[in-house]
Amino acid sequence: MSIPFPVRIQAAVVRAAYALPQGLRRAFAGKAEVRDGQTLALDAQVILKFQRMSKATMVMPGGVGPSRDEMEYARHLVGGRTIASVAVRDVGIPQEQGELAARLYTPGGVGKGSGLLVYVHGGGWVVGSLESHDHVARFLAERGRVRVLSVGYRLAPEHAFPAGLEDVQAALDYAFAKAVDLGADPERIAIGGDSAGGNLAAVTVQQAVRRGGPVPVFQLLLYPVTDLSTKRDSHRHFAETYFLTSDNMDWFADRYAPEPLDRTDPRISPLLAEDLAGLPPTYLSTAGFDPLRDEGEAYAQALREAGVDVYLSRQSDLIHGYANYIGVGHRFAEATAEAAEALRKAVGA
Structure with missing residues (x-):
């Protein structure tokens, strides 16, 4: 285009x-x-x-x-030049509601049987798409040396909770079932996402553990939403001015999980799950100037207390959504590269 x-x-x-x-x-x-x-x-x-x-x-x-x-x-303004060394093809994931659009990214030099990241884009469950996060998916694929399956899940308010979650669960099931066809090793499948995508990824992993089926071996959560039931101090400190505001989050939440939905439901607020044992090793990043900072760090602490191996990285000088800005300056790409390196060490070539 x-x-x-x-x-x-x-x-x-x-x-x-x-x-x-x-x-x-x-x-x-x-x-x-x-x-x-x-x-x-x-x-x-x-x-x-x-x-x-x-x-x-x-x-x-x-x-x-x-x-x-x-x-x-x-x-187009902040994503940077396209990483052309990453091959891309569209994938259709069958499910009850019709075919789910997805996109497979394969970095040059990565052969068959590679690791695979199922990636869920951010955007408050309301905005964002395969296109808006194309540069992020390419970056993670290239730097992480993995294939990336980016998921075009249904968005609110047309499709409120649990539609997007169902789509991500379907994509994860597809990744396990079709790993060989995708060029991946079914024993080296990870899941991840940013912001609302991190929320959907975290809930999907919890659901996978509870179902007793295959579970990703790693999760990559970038400044995730983990609790819609309350607001912590970071909502007060960074209520406005730093792009994502506390009012923005209210607007997104009202469209994704409108009344009378119970926002203490762990499928909406994964931090509130009673049992986090058995979840895979996790890289979780937060941004210092972000209303979501404290809930993300609370989730990392809850995972640790449940015996999960967690690497928490606060990018104290950055704002929410920093992975979307990798095409400008150097600090955004530096922070995102840290996440990609964690992915590479976990499941990469």
Whole structure:
């Protein structure tokens, strides 16, 4: 798909800003921001300055449609150049509701019998798509040396809970059943996701353990949503200003799990599951300037207390959604590369 000319111009402006000497970037971004004992990365301040100038937000005033358009638009600005060494093909996953769209990413030089990551994109269960996270999937495939099966699950509010969860469960079942056809080793299947995708991935793993079927050998959770039943201190510290706001999360939650759904249900809030024993080794990252920070770290602690091997990584100087910004600056890619390295060590070539 060709990129519209105005978008190419704006992307060039963003890249040019990040190419400036550090002093000029600091002058553009403004005084260093410190909150809750953390200093925001200059790379993050620059992208926030652009977002404030353009008045872009995670939720557009026009509602669902414009919000989805905004996320698709943003990937052209901050996703970076396409990693062409990763081969891509569309995959249809059969299920009761009709064929589920997915996309298989295979990095160059990775042969048959590789590890496979079932990847679930973020976007508050409402926005995001295979396209919006194409650059993230390519990055994880290339750096992690694994195949990546990215899942195009149904979105709210047209398809509220549990539709998206059912789709991710179907995708995981498909990955195990068709691993050889996908070029993967069924003993080296991982699952992961970012934000709301991390929520769906975490719940899917819990459900897999409870069902007694095959369970992924690793989970990769980037700044996941883990508890919609309450708000912790990070919601207060970062309620606004840092792209994802506390009000944004309320808007997403109201569309994904509207009343009278019980948000203490562990299928919505995986942190509240009674038993977390038996879950696979986990890499879980949080962003310091993120309303979701504290609930993500609470989930890591709960996993540890249940005997799960967890590596918790707080990217204290970054904002929510940092994996989507890997095409600008260096700090976003650096943080995402850490996650990819954990994936490589767990199931990669």
